Amino acid sequence: MSDFCMPSLGADMDSGIVLEWRVKPGDRVKRGDIVAVVDTSKADIEIEVFEDGTIDELLVPVGTRVQVGTPIARLADGASPPSANGGGPPPEAERRRISPVARRTAAELGVDLDAVKGTGPLGAVVKADVERAAGNGAPVPPPTPPETRPAEPEGDRAEAMRAAIAHLMARSKREVPHYYLREDVDMSAALSFLERRNAELPVARRLLPAALLLKATALALADVPELNGFWNDGRFEQATGIHLGLAVSLRGGGLVAPALHDTGRRSLEELMESMRDLVRRARAGTLRSSEMSDPTLTVTNLGERGALEVYGVIYPPQVALVGFGRIAERPWAAGGMLAARPVTTATLSGDHRASDGVTGGRLLAAIAAKLQRPEEL
Template structure:
């Protein structure tokens, strides 16, 4: 275990001092060579300062806002080695600065000279009679080894005690860091949990002092989530993943209070907050989890809407406004039909694997007037004809904005469709709503130059986008799925 002092760097030949603006690390953080650990203000502005070794921050010596000369110790890092479980010997080998190395040299010198004198006295004793010489040589080696250990312990005692105190303070810093987010788990159990996507914080270890063993992770994999109905509803409302909640009820069943505890730690939203801020917290949870866990891949595809436009105009001609079908319904229906052909995208990622879904229930991202977003599912979307689908959409949007959605509709659907058509953007790059494994976005339909044969003509076009979970599908399948939606839009009468 070596310690490294991180000094105010010279960030230019003429720099004499710098102001520490901010620490980017905290005590106990593990840092890697190249990480930015501080911001330093110089004549030239604020500069990110990188660390040049791997280690753990064991001390921050300068407060932000302080101006110090180049070369001033700013922080200490512990590099290499493991946590100091003990003792002087380890510490003695650690510190390699100043007086430490000097004294260790003198130790090796003195022991070398002693061992020479031993071999001398031994060779002298050879000539003596057998029985005597053995005992003599043994007693010589004994007394010599004693004096060696004495002189050694004397000369190193200073450097040892120095480095001991250092290692002790270092260990304290590590312990502080460890208490923050440290699960006692065996390497094998951790590896399996990683492979299966099991959250170790949700497990109860059966090993000594609660250590999570391999068998605990295996059991977690086998046991389905057991939660009370209230807990399930609360989890939905708050965007909490039940697989990551540890149940406190008998037999590990998750209660509402368990969900509330996780939700309150996951996002800073007091229980008595307004509905808006609660919804914001739920969105924050779901989206943060999505970006944290889901390896998204993205595809976009621009489609000519001429035929779809004509199709809808023909269909709507002479009908009262409430009986007309809007493009949104056609987009949704095309998506539902395409999903039939690519059931791999109709799945939920739970407990480390994709679970296929039976029915196609597209979620519809609806932005609320007061801010926020809900994504209710339209049950069996693919079985609804355009009129029925249009009616369902109108109904669900209206109730969503009124806050009258049914709980069943709030269960996560197959995949969610988002359209920012009204907002005029060209392309939506969606963020998948967990536990779904894909999301489809529609940009604003717009007239654009379009090449038909050898001629550029104005055409209404729309850009479709797909965000999909790379754990479940690959881009090849995603591309076929988007092409399928496009083909339905290009031949709307067949859908």
């Protein structure tokens, strides 16, 4: 038996409101399954469970705000439903035996389980009992409408997000001694690689430069792992995976930076697909908890309508942020010759507690080098 607690979905979150339960007692869950939707001040997030088990009890009703770390559900270990024999301490004496399927069926048919007579082993209520009860016109309570939080004017949501960003960014600038580096990157090879590839592909499968920038950053980070991780309790903890946070600006203002899991291990096609999916879900407000809590370094890519360079504010507890400015044609001197080349300015904001400029410079150099060999990305 274990408690499932309100997860922290970023350094700016100290509490959340349970908006919806996606599971009920008796449901079996696997690690990664979505069990609830939680309103953080920034977005509604789908909460994933951390371990396999069976939902024993939901501890928090819909609509309740709870602090991070508060148990919100109890999980029975293993695959056996909590009502099975020998599964942990006996529940309260009058607890009835009800099979998970029966519970589900009862919920679907709107049957009150208290009014159902069990005919299964040890008097357990099984699916057939519920169906019989439904057919017999057993007292059927009106289906309870899903509880919703009171309609929230758009303005409040935008305001809450602004406040969350203000809080986190102010904390970052107060606590994190940033240092900044810049490297201009010739994008000729990368762009002609994209042009050749995209010429043969239908629109839906075309790649954007952002896919190359992210992949190059993830691969470079594997070479410079000193910047991939978190500053916690006065020391740097290197992360095991490389999950780049992708800064996504939301329509109507605000910003979220959810994780593209295992960025460096995905093909460019997969990366592009995941990026599109992530941006879509970020804007629709359907991100998952692991996407909120897992980024190990954030990338902000200003895109074709953005400014030429960006020195971003680090998302604590991450220790660095990489920025890419708009790709623009600029004078480029190489081999004693001056030419016009498409160039992006890559920048790094580093946490000086965790690393020094030398390390940051190595990361930018590695990114630039990888972008010169796009076919290896």
